[in-house]
Amino acid sequence: MPLQRTWLASVLPFITVLAACGGCSSESPAPSDSSRARSASDSMPPRASPAPSDMLPDKGEVSPQRGEVDVENRHSSVVMVRPYDPLNPEDDGGCGGIQIAPLLVLTAGHCVCVARKPANLTEVARIEPSTCAREAIVTTVTYEPSKKVPGAARSWTRADMGTVRPHPALQVLIGPDGSVTSSRADLAIILLDELEEDVTPAIVPLAETEAQKGDSILTVSYGYEESVGGAYGTRRLRRSHVLTSTDERVWLDEPAGSHSQGNSGSPCLRETPRSVELLGVSSRDLGGAPTCTSIHPYRDWLRDEIQRATPKGSAPP
Amino acid sequence: MTASAGTRLSLLQAVSSSLALLAVTSLMLGGCAAGPTASLDPPTLTPWDSASEAHGLDTRFVIYKGVADHTNRYRSVVSVGRYDPNATETDETCSGALIERRLVLTAGHCVCLPHAPTIPEDRSAFVIDGTRCAAEAAVNVVSYTPSQKFAGAARAVSEPYKGKVVPHPELKLWLSRKGMALGARADLAVIFLDEDVGADFPVTALSTEEVQPGTPITIAGYGLREWNARSSRIRRFGENRITEVLREAVSGSHYLLTVGEGAHILRGDSGAPCFHVIGGTPFVVGIATVVASEKREEEEPQFLSVFTSTNQYLPWLREQLGRAKALRQRDTGKNRR
Numbered sequence: 001m002p003l004q005r006t007w008l009a010s011v012l013p014f015i016t017v018l019a020a021c022g023g024c025s026s027e028s029p030a031p032s033d034s035s036r037a038r039s040a041s042d043s044m045p046p047r048a049s050p051a052p053s054d055m056l057p058d059k060g061e062v063s064p065q066r067g068e069v070d071v072e073n074r075h076s077s078v079v080m081v082r083p084y085d086p087l088n089p090e091d092d093g094g095c096g097g098i099q100i101a102p103l104l105v106l107t108a109g110h111c112v113c114v115a116r117k118p119a120n121l122t123e124v125a126r127i128e129p130s131t132c133a134r135e136a137i138v139t140t141v142t143y144e145p146s147k148k149v150p151g152a153a154r155s156w157t158r159a160d161m162g163t164v165r166p167h168p169a170l171q172v173l174i175g176p177d178g179s180v181t182s183s184r185a186d187l188a189i190i191l192l193d194e195l196e197e198d199v200t201p202a203i204v205p206l207a208e209t210e211a212q213k214g215d216s217i218l219t220v221s222y223g224y225e226e227s228v229g230g231a232y233g234t235r236r237l238r239r240s241h242v243l244t245s246t247d248e249r250v251w252l253d254e255p256a257g258s259h260s261q262g263n264s265g266s267p268c269l270r271e272t273p274r275s276v277e278l279l280g281v282s283s284r285d286l287g288g289a290p291t292c293t294s295i296h297p298y299r300d301w302l303r304d305e306i307q308r309a310t311p312k313g314s315a316p317p
Numbered sequence: 318m319t320a321s322a323g324t325r326l327s328l329l330q331a332v333s334s335s336l337a338l339l340a341v342t343s344l345m346l347g348g349c350a351a352g353p354t355a356s357l358d359p360p361t362l363t364p365w366d367s368a369s370e371a372h373g374l375d376t377r378f379v380i381y382k383g384v385a386d387h388t389n390r391y392r393s394v395v396s397v398g399r400y401d402p403n404a405t406e407t408d409e410t411c412s413g414a415l416i417e418r419r420l421v422l423t424a425g426h427c428v429c430l431p432h433a434p435t436i437p438e439d440r441s442a443f444v445i446d447g448t449r450c451a452a453e454a455a456v457n458v459v460s461y462t463p464s465q466k467f468a469g470a471a472r473a474v475s476e477p478y479k480g481k482v483v484p485h486p487e488l489k490l491w492l493s494r495k496g497m498a499l500g501a502r503a504d505l506a507v508i509f510l511d512e513d514v515g516a517d518f519p520v521t522a523l524s525t526e527e528v529q530p531g532t533p534i535t536i537a538g539y540g541l542r543e544w545n546a547r548s549s550r551i552r553r554f555g556e557n558r559i560t561e562v563l564r565e566a567v568s569g570s571h572y573l574l575t576v577g578e579g580a581h582i583l584r585g586d587s588g589a590p591c592f593h594v595i596g597g598t599p600f601v602v603g604i605a606t607v608v609a610s611e612k613r614e615e616e617e618p619q620f621l622s623v624f625t626s627t628n629q630y631l632p633w634l635r636e637q638l639g640r641a642k643a644l645r646q647r648d649t650g651k652n653r654r
Contacts, residue, residue: 080549084467137470148512149400152407152455152477159470193466222549233549 067236070220071153073143077201078220078235080141081107081190081265083114083133084161094232094285096221096266097138097190098278100302102200104309105138105162105190107265108281108293109170112136112188124181127172132164136190140201141222141235157233162190167301172286180287183249187281187298189305206303207270207277210296211250215242217292219252219282221266232262239271240290248297250280254290261285268292383536383555383580387463387471391537391554391599393521395458397423397508397588399451400479407455407477409550412538412589413508414601415520420641421456421480421508422634423588424604424625425488428454428506431496441491441499447484454482454508459552473551480510485633489568498607502568504625505604507637513645523638524593524600527628528573532559535599536580536622538589555580562626571626573603581620582608591624601627 070078081097095111113132115125138160143153167185175181217240224232240252250268263284270279280292295302386394393416396409413423429450431443456478464470487503514520528534537554557579563572573591575581582589582605592599603624627634 086468137467139470146477149407149455149477149479150402151400151404152457152479154477155473155475157473157475159464159467159472161467 067238069143069153070235070237071143071145071151075201075220075235075237076140076142077204078222078267079105080139080222080233081105081111082137082139083112083164084135084137085133094224094262095264096223096262096282098204098220098267098281099201100203100206100278101306101309102203103162103192103194104306105192106267106278106281106295106302107136107188107190108283108286109166109186109188110172110283110286111265112164112190113166113170115172115174118176121176124173124175127170127174127186129166129168129170132166132170132188134164136162136164138162138190138192141233143235160192160194162192165189165191165305167298174286178287180283183283183286183293185248185298186283186286186293187295187301189302191305191309204267204269204276204278206295206299207279211242211245211270211279211292211294213242213244215279216271217242217250217252217279218269218271218276219263219266219284220269221263221282223262223266223284245294248294250292250294252290252292383553385461385469385471386537386552386554387461389461391535391552392458392460392519394537394539394552394554394590395421395456396539396550397421397427397457398455399428399482400453400455401451402453407457407479409455409457409539410585411587412540412585412605413456414590414604415458415514415518416523416601416634417520417638417641417645418513418515418518419480419510419645420637421454421510422590422601422604422627423454423506423508424606425450425484425504425506426490426498426501426606427588428482428508429484429488431490431492439491442494443492443496445488445490445492447486447488450482450484450506452482453479455479456508456510458514461552478510478512478514480508483507483509483637485630500568501606501623501625502570503630504606505627505630505634507634507641509637509641509644513648521590521592521599521601523627523631523634524602525628525631526593527626528559528562528593528602530559530561532593532602533557534559534573534575534602535592535594536582536586536589536605537592538582538586538605540583540586540589543583550585557581557622571629572606573624573626575622575624577619581622582624603627 097107166188169185173181397413398409411427484506485503591603609621
């Protein structure tokens with residue numbers, strides 16, 4: 001007997017329905033996200049209770065689920081990154097990155113290197129330099145606030161190709177349940193072939209000190225937003241604080257419900273009253289916890305890479 | 318009769334709970350929508366439900382959502398969303414078509430909000446009609462230039478516009494508690510742009526002929542690339558064929574149905590035009606209303622795309638085109654003075 005067919009007619013823009021309950025918030029990300037978060041929790045230190053509200057940045061108009069759009073173009077050094085697949089060139093990646101020198105983009109290792117599947121289901125999957133794509137596409141977005149349409153922005157998007165240079169010590173082990181068993185040097189550089197435009201964004205300096213509990217963190221990313229239909233590609237700013245940190249890992253107190261996929265590789269910036277500096281690289285989509293890989297243990301490697309990428313004769317940043 | 322309606326409802330629930338995105342939608346609605354107390358029984362009218370059963374489906378179906386429009390063939394296809402002057406950003410979650418330099422055609426449900434039914438005849442949990450429409454809509458006109466260096470990439474320039482929303486006077490959609498469409502009538506709206514997109518802009522024309530089953534069509538929009546996938550909002554286009562022209566008796570609406578292999582509409586494509594391309598020139602024949610999916614165990618779902626036929630609404634559309642032209646001429650005259 002054939003299976004009975006059931007059809008599901010759904011109105012396409014879910015925002016129409018979602019917007020019907022303006023003002024209410026949901027703490028329910030897609031079920032797959034919450035289950036991933038659960039499976040990962042064993043390998044992570046316990047999360048502290050959410051920060052008291054007086055610690056949170058006073059940004060009343062910003063939805064905790066979404067973050068504000070960078071229409072003022074303050075962070076044009078933050079880019080989208082995807083490994084280049086000649087067989088599927090249109091494939092949208094789901095990662096971020098940051099230009100740390102005119103021709104150099106820093107991202108997460110797991111954004112451009114795949115997890116090599118284990119021989120059997122009980123073993124871990126490995127992400128290592130040998131599993132990396134050779135080339136990656138870096139997409140840059142420039143915004144300019146519209147004068148005619150308040151709240152909207154004009155945007156220019158362009159794509160550039162570069163060579164992937166993972167950190168030599170990159171090693172991420174992923175257990176059969178999808179949780180991260182261990183993570184080392186989850187960083188990669190993309191050395192751009194050339195920049196056809198003269199636009200060089202303001203380069204954010206590397207942090208000189210390690211993350212401290214309570215540091216104000218600004219994450220800038222292009223992550224998928226379920227609230228706007230699961231689309232990727234709008235640069236948003238989200239603020240949080242450092243909960244705790246180890247040698248190379250920083251845990252953030254990201255507000256509940258704010259997680260959207262596609263944030264890995266995006267910069268975790270430390271904001272102080274005087275400056276903004278690059279503290280780490282988000283590993284948000286790996287294991288499901290709001291964490292960043294601190295660049296502090298790898299700053300010598302980064303400086304070497306910047307030195308190599310800087311044309312002779314010009315001063316290093 | 319009652320029993321069969323109950324069975325259908327539970328089947329719908331079973332299917333929807335297996336789709337994460339729908340589950341989220343229902344959670345959010347369930348958690349905060351206090352108003353609606355209407356009966357949960359879907360209306361007996363489900364025009365595309367019965368139609369879908371009439372079509373055998375190819376089990377080798379592969380999801381194919383067209384290619385990126387990097388060569389800018391469908392520049393007249395724009396992204397559309399409600400505009401809130403107090404918001405810090407605009408949400409273009411739909412698609413639409415520029416059918417005049419000052420006029421965008423889209424789906425009514427893209428710019429009007431669902432609400433609890435106000436008349437007893439509407440037995441659905443929610444309805445969408447002309448009473449809760451946004452005053453203004455945001456529109457993005459996107460132009461691409463293919464990359465000279467490698468395939469699959471392009472430069473894009475996105476230019477925002479906004480304008481006044483006018484829904485079709487007969488607009489009505491019936492929605493289940495989970496936000497699924499149970500029926501629709503005249504799911505159309507137009508947006509009168511504050512500003513002309515430019516004299517050299519390649520706007521598209523409406524088809525003056527009714528399409529027949531078997532007519533090849535091109536769908537272009539900013540929706541997701543694959544079912545349940547996530548992607549950036551890039552304009553894509555793909556081809557398919559009209560399977561059936563459904564003249565639904567109760568609502569009086571005409572729909573263009575497409576089943577099976579080929580391009581389909583996905584999330585974000587609501588309001589997207591369906592073109593009949595004649596001699597290389599696209600003519601609008603329909604506007605994307607809903608997609609129905611058949612969920613299968615361990616397999617990709619299959620689709621039925623439903624477009625509101627524009628042919629039926631040509632008198633109203635021509636009236637709007639005339640108003641847009643008059644508006645443009647008036648403003649041009651003003652600028653000259």
